Amino acid sequence: MKPLGPIPPGFPAVNGILSVGGRPVTEWVEQAGDTPLFLYSADLIRARVAQLRDAMPERLALHYAVKANPFDPVLKLFAELVDGFDIASGGELAVVQRAGIDASRVSFAGPGKRDRELEAAIAAGVTLNCESEAEVRRALGIGDVLGCTPRLAIRVNPSFDLKGSGMKMGGGAKPFGLDADRVPALAREIVGAGAEWRGFHIFAGSQALDAEAIAETQEQALELAAQLARQTGASLPHCNLGGGMGIPYFPGDKPVDLALVGERLGQRFAALPDELHETGFCIELGRYLVGEAGVYVTRIVDRKVSHGEVFLVTDGGLHHQLAASGNFGTVVRRNYPVAIATRYDAAVEEEASVVGCLCTPLDRLADKAGFPRADVDDLVAVFCAGAYGASASPAAFLGQGAAAEVLV
Numbered sequence: 592m593k594p595l596g597p598i599p600p601g602f603p604a605v606n607g608i609l610s611v612g613g614r615p616v617t618e619w620v621e622q623a624g625d626t627p628l629f630l631y632s633a634d635l636i637r638a639r640v641a642q643l644r645d646a647m648p649e650r651l652a653l654h655y656a657v658k659a660n661p662f663d664p665v666l667k668l669f670a671e672l673v674d675g676f677d678i679a680s681g682g683e684l685a686v687v688q689r690a691g692i693d694a695s696r697v698s699f700a701g702p703g704k705r706d707r708e709l710e711a712a713i714a715a716g717v718t719l720n721c722e723s724e725a726e727v728r729r730a731l732g733i734g735d736v737l738g739c740t741p742r743l744a745i746r747v748n749p750s751f752d753l754k755g756s757g758m759k760m761g762g763g764a765k766p767f768g769l770d771a772d773r774v775p776a777l778a779r780e781i782v783g784a785g786a787e788w789r790g791f792h793i794f795a796g797s798q799a800l801d802a803e804a805i806a807e808t809q810e811q812a813l814e815l816a817a818q819l820a821r822q823t824g825a826s827l828p829h830c831n832l833g834g835g836m837g838i839p840y841f842p843g844d845k846p847v848d849l850a851l852v853g854e855r856l857g858q859r860f861a862a863l864p865d866e867l868h869e870t871g872f873c874i875e876l877g878r879y880l881v882g883e884a885g886v887y888v889t890r891i892v893d894r895k896v897s898h899g900e901v902f903l904v905t906d907g908g909l910h911h912q913l914a915a916s917g918n919f920g921t922v923v924r925r926n927y928p929v930a931i932a933t934r935y936d937a938a939v940e941e942e943a944s945v946v947g948c949l950c951t952p953l954d955r956l957a958d959k960a961g962f963p964r965a966d967v968d969d970l971v972a973v974f975c976a977g978a979y980g981a982s983a984s985p986a987a988f989l990g991q992g993a994a995a996e997v998l999v
């Protein structure tokens with residue numbers, strides 16, 4: 592039997608059934624009228640933000656990375672909870688605007704921004720985290736044409752990466768940001784052109800669980816920001832220190848020691864060099880804020896045995912849960928936390944694989960794991976589904992279409 596990932600806290604059994612937001616999943620499914628279904632718990636999102644605010648220095652602002660979960664009710668909830676929003680496309684700009692989020696709270700990173708995306712962002716007053724000299728010059732030109740002052744920051748490609756991170760976004764040759772040695776000249780160009788100078792964006796990686804590594808990366812980012820500010824010769828209004836905090840998905844994963852990260856950052860903030868005295872700092876997080884608050888619920892359509900192995904065939908799959916199937920940037924497939932939601936507190940009785948309804952061997956939500964005996968019409972829950980589930984899976988594949996989403 593292969594182990595399953597750890598079920599996040601906050602998901603109790605009520606009368607043997609998984610409960611989300613105070614109600615059994617069977618009721619949410621009935622209300623939605625169909626499976627598969629994403630459920631996002633507002634209480635768990637609120638609790639996570641509160642935890643983070645508690646642990647981090649007060650001076651540190653908190654941004655939400657929209658790409659993790661751009662569902663409108665989730666964005667509206669975050670509008671009350673966080674200080675800023677980070678977007679990565681013109682499409683995400685439209686989504687945050689539709690949610691009523693003020694553009695002054697939004698920053699826009701991402702390589703390959705098209706002119707019309709720059710135009711929309713500059714016209715709205717969004718801060719651009721510019722990824723190259725060419726992008727800065729296009730933004731300045733567009734600002735002139737529109738008669739608006741662009742708000743420009745530079746995304747720095749740091750020479751360090753976040754150790755142990757699932758996605759490395761810095762260190763060496765990267766399509767993201769500008770190599771640090773070219774940053775001061777470009778910053779002076781921005782200031783000289785009369786744009787609103789918004790400082791640096793230093794993002795070194797994501798999905799790290801090692802608090803020590805996160806703290807070290809933040810310290811390196813602060814040192815780099817101070818050095819670049821000194822070389823630029825202009826005061827640094829703002830610095831985005833990146834993110835990086837991951838969540839436990841797999842067997843043996845342990846949550847980030849937030850207290851350690853907060854304490855170390857607090858020490859650094861207490862002893863900032865002169866260049867950074869007036870600087871506003873933020874971190875930007877996606878999955879850490881919303882990932883564990885989401886559950887994907889799918890129904891067993893068939894129960895099959897092949898060569899002695901049990902397959903629970905569901906009406907969901909990798910078209911909504913690409914990462915849980917092991918096909919989104921993982922090298923070795925491991926099991927996410929998965930449970931039979933309708934036999935949630937029953938003992939393990941058999942080894943079974945939970946598969947999706949797609950005609951591909953890649954479509955596996957749990958591989959040879961231990962479950963209570965489940966049958967047709969039982970519901971399966973895939974946890975850690977709040978981030979990069981609906982937003983990062985190929986919903987159109989095989990004509991399946993998107994799953995319903997509900998904030999509860």
Ligand SMILES: *Cc1c(COP(=O)(O)O)cnc(C)c1O
Nearest residue numbers: 656659794797798834876877878
């Ligand atoms: C993806 C991304 C994030 C969010 O990453 P998480 O792992 O979801 O926290 C933040 N900032 C940038 C620049 C990103 O590309």
